[in-house]
Amino acid sequence: MSDTVKKTLFVDGKEVEFNDEKNLLEVIRKAGFEVPTLCYRPELRSFGACRMCVVEIEGRGIQSSCTMPPEPNLKVHVNSEAVRKVRKSVLELLLANHNRECTMCPRSHNCELQALANKYEIREVKFPSREKLLPIDDSNPALVRDPNKCILCGACVRACSEYQGLEILGFTHRGSKTLVSPALGKKLGEVDCVYCGQCAAVCPTAAITIKSDVQRVREMIADKESTVVCQIAPSVRVAAGEEFGLKPGDNVIGKLAAALRMVGFDKVYDTNFAADVTIMEEGTEFIDRLTNGGVLPLFTSCCPAWIRYIETQHPELLPHVSTTRSPEAIFGSAIKDIAVNRDGFARDKYKIVSFMPCTSKKTECKRPEFAVDGIPDVDCVLTTQELVALIKGSGIDLKNVEPEELDMPFGLYTGAATIFGVSGGVAEAALRTVSEIVTGKPIENIDIKETRGLNRCKELTLELNGQKVKVVIVNTLREAEKMLQKVIDGTADFQMLEVMACPGGCVGGGGQPISCNNPVKKNQRAEGLYNEDSSLQYRKSHENPAVKKFYEEWFEKPGSHKAHELLHTSYINRFETCYKNTK
C-alpha cells in the first residue's frame, strides 16, 4: 500500500525521491552519492558505531546517516568540510588504537579502514597508540582473532547473533577497555562457535581473519613423492573470479582447472562429482525413511556449521540428520579409497586438497571418523580467499588464463550438483532424483523455482505417488532454529529440511571473497550457478555416467555396505563440550 504522495529530500542540492529505505544512508547511496562506512552492513541492524557515515543536515548539524530515518525535505550535505573534518578525526582515533602493521596484514589488499585512511589522506595520527599489544587468539581451528586490529564496530557481534542466533561474541568491559570477546573471556576455540566465518566476512579490518593453510598446500605440492589432487566446490567457481577483476557469477571453473595445474596439482577434480553421489545416497536414504517409517523430517548434512550446531545445541535431534557425508567428505573418502585400493597409491603419498567457500570445512576434514589409519581423507581445506592467494602468489592472473577441461572421471558432473552451492540447491537436486525414482517418470518441471531465491526460508510441497512431501529450505542458523523448535514441539509438518548456515547458502560462505557490503553479489553468484545448471547436458544426479560407473565398479549401489562404510557417517553429542556443565 504505497502512499501516492512523492517523498523527496535533497542531497547536495539534488532532489532525491525515497520510499521505504530503512535509513538515510540507503537513500543517499541509492541516489549515487558516496558515503563511507565501516560498521554498516546492509543485511544487519544499523549500529551507528563507526561514525564514518556522518552527514551534515541543515538545521540539525552532524548526524550519522545509517541510524537516521529519511524525512521529507531534509537538506543533506554528504561531503562538506565540516563532515570531512569529523570523519578525519574519527579515522585518526580509530587508527590510534589500531595495530598499523599494514604491510604484513592479511587484509592489506581489502581493509576498509586502510582504504578510508588513504582516501582521507591521513598521514599522521596525533593521538598516542595503545601501549601494549593484546594477545592474538588462534585457538579456533578456522579463524584468528586479533583484538589489536578491532575497531569495535560490532559487525561480528551482530552477524553471530542475527545470522546464527549464537551470540558467541559480545562486547565486554567499558570505555577505553572495551573488547569484543566470547563469554567469560574464553578463547574462540573454547566455545560453541560453528566456524561459519560470517564474523570474518563482515569484519572491516583484520580483527577476525581466516586461518591460512596456503603454505601447507605449497609444501605438499613441493614434495615430489606425493601426488596432489584437488576438488573445487560448486560456489567457488562463481566467486573466485571477482578477485581478478571478473564479475560475480562469472563461471571460472575452466580457468581454475588451468591455473591449478600451473600451480602444480596433478589432477583437478570437482566436488560436484561427489555432490551427485551425495544425492544418490541421501536420496536413497530419504526414500527409505519415507517408505519404511524412518525418522522424519530428514535434515540435510552438507553444511559442517549446521552439523556442529546440531551436535552442540540439539544433540537430541541427531537421528534426523542424514547419515550421508557431505560432498566434500565423500570426495575425500571415496577418491582416496579408489586411489589407494584400486590404483595402488600409498595412502600417505596421495594428497587431497579441497577448495571450499567455507571456513567450517577446515574442521570437517579433521574429524577423526573422516580418516583411515590416522591419515585424513582430505589433507587440507583452503577457502576461496586462500585459493585466490595461492593463485596470485604463484604469479598467475586468472583473468588471462585459457580455460582447460577438468580431469576425468571425477570432474564430470550434472547441473543438479552445481546448484549445491546455493540455498535451495540441495533440495532441488534431491527432488529431481527422488521424484523420478519414486514415481518412475521424469519430474515435469526440472527447474523447481520455489527452492530458489535468497529468502531465509522457502518451502514447497510435492506429490509423489499420491503422498504429499513438504520440503522446507532455510539459510542461517537463526532460521534453522525456528524449524528445530517445530520439530521439538511436534508441529513440524515437513519431511525434509535443507539447512545452510551462511546467508544465501555457500555463495555467501564465510570463506568467499568479501561481499558483505554488496549483498547483490550473492545473487549474481547464485545466478551463475543456475546458468551453469541449465547449460549442462546432464541435470539430474542419477544420469551422471561417471557416477553410474562409480557405483558399478566400486560401490555396488547407493546404500550398499561399502557405501555405508565410506560415504556415510555418524554424529557425536557435543552438548557437554563447552559451558553446558551449568545447564
Next chain:
Amino acid sequence: MSSTEISIEKIDSIIDSIGTEQTYLIPVLQRVQEEYNYLPKDALVRIGVKMGISPATVYGVATFYSLFSLDPKGKYQIKCCDGTACHVRGSMPVLNALKAKLKLEDGQKNSADGLFSIETVSCLGACGLAPVIVINDKVYPKMTPDAVKIAIDEIIKREKGE
C-alpha cells in the same frame, strides 16, 4: 580464579524470585553477587541459560558495571574514596601506596593471599575527613601514604596473631 562451587538451585530460585524476563538481568546479578560476594563464572552461564540471554551478553553486562566483581573479594574489602574532596586532598597517593603495599599490578583488585580486595568509590559522604578509606565497615579518616601502610600492617599482624 572462580573455583567456587555454585548451586544451580540457589541461582534458579534467585531468578524465579525476581523474574525471568531479560530486563531483570541487573537485579539478578546484584542478588547473585550478594550471595557469593562476587559473580562466579558458572553463575553467569547459568543466569544466561535460565533467562535466555547468551553467556556472552551476560558477561558483557557483568564486566560493564564496576559494581560487579568477577573476582572473589578478600576478607578485608577496602574502599578507597576518590571523590572530589578526597581527590584534591591526595587520595591518589594513598591509593598508590595501598597498591604498592598489597603488591597489586595494574587492574588487579585482590591481594595474592586473598586477604584484601580493593576498589575505588566516588564518594563515601565523609568529605570532612578526606582523604578517606573504609576497610570492611571501619572508617579510616585523613589518610596519608604512611598511615595506610600502618593500617594494613596492623590488620596483617592481627591475622597472624589469631
